[in-house]
Amino acid sequence: MNRFDYVRPETVADAVKAMAGGDARFIAGGTNLVDLMKYNVERPGRLVDITRLPLNTIEARDGGLSIGALVTNSTVAYDDTVKARYPLLASAILAGASGQLRNAATTGGNLNQRTRCYYFYDEATPCNKRQPGSGCPAIGGVNRIHAIFGTSPNCIATHPSDMCVGLAALDATVRVAGPEGERTIPFGDYHRLPGDNPERDNTLKPGEIVLSVDLPDEDFGPHHTYLKLRDRLSYAFALVSVAAVMKLDGDTIQAARFALGGVAHKPWRDHEAEAFLIGKPANQETFTAAANIVVAAAQPQSENAFKVELTRRALMRGLSQAAAGTPQSQSDKRIA
Structure with a gap:
């Protein structure tokens, strides 16, 4: 693991500023990022600890529900309102990981976890996600777990999240903030297909931070x-x-x-x-x-x-x- 600076901002504005001028990464639960750092896949020069930001509530918004980026997966899955109005989301979360990981993992971190691939995690092999232009050995290699839709000649990795599959079906939106202010991203536009830039997993702009995931005013009942x-x-x-x-x-x-x-x-x-x-x-x-x-x-x-x-x-x-x-x-x- 490489050496890095560490900062813990108190406000969203300070968190955004802390991302400027270096190879920085946000960290909260760390259930994905810390693993990647141990494998030397991620080598940030600065960690921006966002655990003190006021993003850990679930509240009504526009007839729907807004889930803060720092709300843990367990909290979402067992929230009474989520279970009553959006049981699909609760079920998807409980299908993933383990109880211990769900207690630490956050909503924003779940959205931003990196795709899973044997070669991506092995720095001894080429990987276009780690080093653009180095190649994709999964194509023609060991690819049993890999993608069958939306692939490119540069990458066939799959997205690992269960929660995000539920959010996609629910037509959620993602509220983010960055140097240019706040904006809202439809969930279907948040994650990217690999195309010619497989190193980019999502459509966040540099320095942007997830504030919340917002669910629409809908109720599918038991179906x-x-x-x-x-x-x-x-x-x-x-x-x-x-x-x-x-x-x-x-x-x-x-x-x-x-x-x-x-x-x-x-x-x-x-x-x-x-x-x-x-x-x-x-x-x-x-x-x-x-x-x-x-x-x-x-x-x-x-x-x-x-x-x-x-x-x-x-x-x-x-x-x-x-x-x-x-x-x-x-x-x-x-x-x-």
Whole structure:
């Protein structure tokens, strides 16, 4: 681990100023950044400790809910209002990591964790995310866990978060502040596909800090699910996950949104497939057709073609669970 300066600002304005003029990183729970520093993947010249900033509350905003960037994952998952109005988010969080990590990890940190890839974490190998232009050995290499959607010749890493998959399906927004003031970013625009700049995981501008994640004024009631398929039943990243919400009029789908995890560089939405669901009967035929639309865009690698069929079946099951109002339990992980 390299030597670094350490500062602990008391205000958001001071935190933004502390990011100027050097290779600085914000740190709060540190559940991702500290690991990366130990592996010499991240070598910041300055750590800006933001744990004293007033960003640790959950409060009503514009009919919805605003979750401060420093609110821990556990606090969000067990908050009564979140469980009542946005149970999909609570379920997605409880599907991730471990209880100890959720107690430390923050909302803003979860958004900004780096993508997971064997080669990214191994500084002895090339990686375009660590060193742009050095190559992507995952392409043609060991890529069982890697992306099947939105890839580029420069990177096929996947986004690791469960919470973010839920937030994508809920159409959240991210409120940030920086040298140019505050702005709001639609959640679908917050994370990036790799393209020609895989070293950039999100659309934050230099010096910007996440203030909150804001949930819209919506209520999908019982028609939601977070289904996570992985190599083991706990403390494992998703091979494929599905966050789905739905509104029904009898057996007819009035509204539906879903996002996929474990399959792309960001939580993956397919707006064509979502639009197809509207006005259709909530049955297996409809869900199969929607899933077929999604996987038609898949571009698997040498070792992860199994993810195409796994995605298709997981989405069919996730949509069925949401329609039936039988969300996946995160304590009894047998698939409902």
